[in-house]
Amino acid sequence: MRVIRGRVFFRGRLDALSLGIGENGKIVAVKKSLRGDEEVDHGDSLILPGCVDLHVHMRDPGLTDKEDFPSGTRSAAMGGVTTIAEMPNTAPPVTSRLAYEEKVAALRGRGAVDYVLYAAPRSEEAVTRLGEAAAFKAYMAESTGALQVGPGELEGILRGAQTSRKLVVVHAEDPRQFMRGKVRGLEDYSAARPKAAESSALHWLASSRGEARIHIAHVTCVEALDAVPSGATCEVTPHHLFLDTSRPIGARGKVNPPLRLPVDREALWDAFRAGRIDAIASDHAPHTLDEKGVPFDEAPAGLPGVATSFPLLMRRTRAGEIDLARLVSATASRPAEILGIAKGIIEVGRDADLLVVDPRTAERIRAKRLRYKCGWTPFEEMEACFPHTVYLRGESVVEDGEPAAEGQGRLVSTE
Numbered sequence: 461m462r463v464i465r466g467r468v469f470f471r472g473r474l475d476a477l478s479l480g481i482g483e484n485g486k487i488v489a490v491k492k493s494l495r496g497d498e499e500v501d502h503g504d505s506l507i508l509p510g511c512v513d514l515h516v517h518m519r520d521p522g523l524t525d526k527e528d529f530p531s532g533t534r535s536a537a538m539g540g541v542t543t544i545a546e547m548p549n550t551a552p553p554v555t556s557r558l559a560y561e562e563k564v565a566a567l568r569g570r571g572a573v574d575y576v577l578y579a580a581p582r583s584e585e586a587v588t589r590l591g592e593a594a595a596f597k598a599y600m601a602e603s604t605g606a607l608q609v610g611p612g613e614l615e616g617i618l619r620g621a622q623t624s625r626k627l628v629v630v631h632a633e634d635p636r637q638f639m640r641g642k643v644r645g646l647e648d649y650s651a652a653r654p655k656a657a658e659s660s661a662l663h664w665l666a667s668s669r670g671e672a673r674i675h676i677a678h679v680t681c682v683e684a685l686d687a688v689p690s691g692a693t694c695e696v697t698p699h700h701l702f703l704d705t706s707r708p709i710g711a712r713g714k715v716n717p718p719l720r721l722p723v724d725r726e727a728l729w730d731a732f733r734a735g736r737i738d739a740i741a742s743d744h745a746p747h748t749l750d751e752k753g754v755p756f757d758e759a760p761a762g763l764p765g766v767a768t769s770f771p772l773l774m775r776r777t778r779a780g781e782i783d784l785a786r787l788v789s790a791t792a793s794r795p796a797e798i799l800g801i802a803k804g805i806i807e808v809g810r811d812a813d814l815l816v817v818d819p820r821t822a823e824r825i826r827a828k829r830l831r832y833k834c835g836w837t838p839f840e841e842m843e844a845c846f847p848h849t850v851y852l853r854g855e856s857v858v859e860d861g862e863p864a865a866e867g868q869g870r871l872v873s874t875e
């Protein structure tokens with residue numbers, strides 16, 4: 461048995477504990493002290509469950525000039541993420557069983573962290589054929605990849621998902637609320653795809669979802685939070701918590717749904733601190749600087765963030781702005797629960813997916829360190845606290861803050 465020691469987040473609080481890790485990479489014991497064949501003592505560092513990121517676009521296969529599975533999952537590991545949920549708008553899009561199986565085969569053995577794959581069925585029948593997918597993604601509005609479905613198709617998908625008891629993750633924006641006209645920058649863009657488009661889509665969902673289990677992707681504002689159908693879960697991205705229309709980043713900050721005004725961002729923070737947000741998900745959606753370096757109107761929407769999500773929030777936790785329990789819930793245990801995977805909690809029987817972080821360390825974010833294939837981050841210069849060690853099923857995938865291994869990520873099945 462291997463033993464890992466430190467200040468462990470266990471049963472809702474921090475304690476100096478030893479974790480026993482079995483041959484199968486699972487936690488087999490949690491004790492005040494344990495003896496093992498191999499012992500690692502992390503001293504005062506915190507040992508938290510590895511993060512589960514519900515929303516990433518690793519662009520593989522087909523769009524690998526932006527990112528690929530090895531590079532994106534290495535960056536994820538550096539940011540403390542040990543399981544990702546990969547979106548279906550790759551090329552070809554995962555709309556059929558064949559495309560799903562091809563994507564499974566294409567990614568096998570190439571990821572640095574564990575993963576589940578979403579599919580994007582476009583009809584009730586397609587839902588049945590895509591039963592192996594972890595969950596489904598439905599786009600109510602246009603975004604990268606052109607997978608938008610109309611209300612009729614979405615009703616079919618929701619019916620199918622209800623029958624198969626699958627989760628549907630919804631990109632909830634009502635395109636009827638979008639404004640036409642010249643968009644020159646972030647403020648224009650927020651006005652063109654307004655908050656009302658989110659609320660309107662959510663009201664439609666509340667009346668049309670039947671008994672389907674739904675999760676609302678990237679909620680940007682309190683008005684939309686208020687409209688999340690009861691019983692549904694929701695996520696917020698770090699860019700909507702840390703960036704707003706006042707940042708001078710132009711088209712690099714173009715994302716769907718848009719960054720909002722500073723006042724909206726502050727209200728979203730308060731809602732997060734108050735426990736109104738189930739999960740933090742990065743919506744890591746890289747584009748190259750060439751693609752972003754065109755007039756705002758023509759630039760693609762989406763920005764990278766999988767490596768900085770936890771580190772930005774950990775820094776704020778250290779500053780006393782968020783409770784540690786809130787952080788762990790939103791980055792690990794709750795997203796795992798939403799997906800229905802046996803991850804996200806430190807307890808006997810679970811995979812030893814762990815991040816180890818010294819909260820006293822702080823550094824400024826530099827794109828180079830994150831190793832994204834696209835080579836940039838909208839969070840440049842912001843203070844963050846990165847994990848120094850990350851374990852995936854007991855094996856270290858990050859050591860001294862640097863990627864230490866790759867290719868051992870596995871496709872995780874849902875319960």
Ligand SMILES: [Zn+2]
Pocket residue numbers: 515517547743745
């Ligand atoms: Zn997305």
